[in-house]
Amino acid sequence: MTSHVFISRSAEQTRDLGRALAAALRPDDVVTLTGDLGAGKTCLAQGVAAGLGVTEAVTSPTFNILLEHRGSLTLYHFDLYRLERADQLEDIAFWETLEAGGASLIEWGERFPGALPDDHLAVVITIEPDGSRKLVPEPRGPRAAGLLERWEHAAGWTGVGA
Numbered sequence: 001m002t003s004h005v006f007i008s009r010s011a012e013q014t015r016d017l018g019r020a021l022a023a024a025l026r027p028d029d030v031v032t033l034t035g036d037l038g039a040g041k042t043c044l045a046q047g048v049a050a051g052l053g054v055t056e057a058v059t060s061p062t063f064n065i066l067l068e069h070r071g072s073l074t075l076y077h078f079d080l081y082r083l084e085r086a087d088q089l090e091d092i093a094f095w096e097t098l099e100a101g102g103a104s105l106i107e108w109g110e111r112f113p114g115a116l117p118d119d120h121l122a123v124v125i126t127i128e129p130d131g132s133r134k135l136v137p138e139p140r141g142p143r144a145a146g147l148l149e150r151w152e153h154a155a156g157w158t159g160v161g162a
């Protein structure tokens with residue numbers, strides 16, 4: 001299966017991609033979001049939350065490390081930007097949380113590659129010269145491959161740049 005690239009031309013389009021991702025998520029799925037400051041990681045997470053029926057505001061968990069939102073699945077929204085060492089992940093029950101039956105989105109997850117579950121969907125977001133965002137999803141196992149397939153389907157995949 002070849003994986004595709006999503007192009008988003010606005011924050012609203014990124015949130016729509018998040019809604020589509022929400023429709024594809026199953027319990028214990030793990031998605032890492034990597035990209036520059038302001039690339040749109042939290043924006044995508046807001047769309048996921050909306051798609052899961054979360055009604056409260058979804059903000060950046062930069063200072064909290066983990067924010068939890070109740071929806072059709074519980075959304076565990078991590079931001080590891082301020083975490084200094086991998087062993088601090090124990091303090092937030094990182095591994096237990098990933099397996100608690102919800103769906104996890106991990107901003108800056110690639111800072112601690114050894115701490116991530118083998119099978120996760122890695123999404124890299126880059127800001128293009130024209131200001132649009134390129135989202136490159138890379139499945140790191142069979143579970144993530146299935147998730148990506150459902151995400152592309154839910155997003156109404158039509159081709160690069162669509």
Ligand SMILES: Nc1ncnc2c1ncn2[C@@H]1O[C@H](COP(=O)(O)OP(=O)(O)OP(=O)(O)O)[C@@H](O)[C@H]1O
Nearest residue numbers: 008009010011014036037038039040041042043133
């Ligand atoms: N196509 C787009 N997709 C997402 N955000 C966009 C897009 N175009 C412009 N923006 C703007 O870029 C910003 C993205 O901010 P966001 O907080 O989602 O970034 P982030 O990747 O989570 O950054 P941080 O690393 O600081 O957590 C928002 O202000 C949003 O309005």
Ligand SMILES: [Mg+2]
Nearest residue numbers: 041042060107
């Ligand atoms: Mg963020």
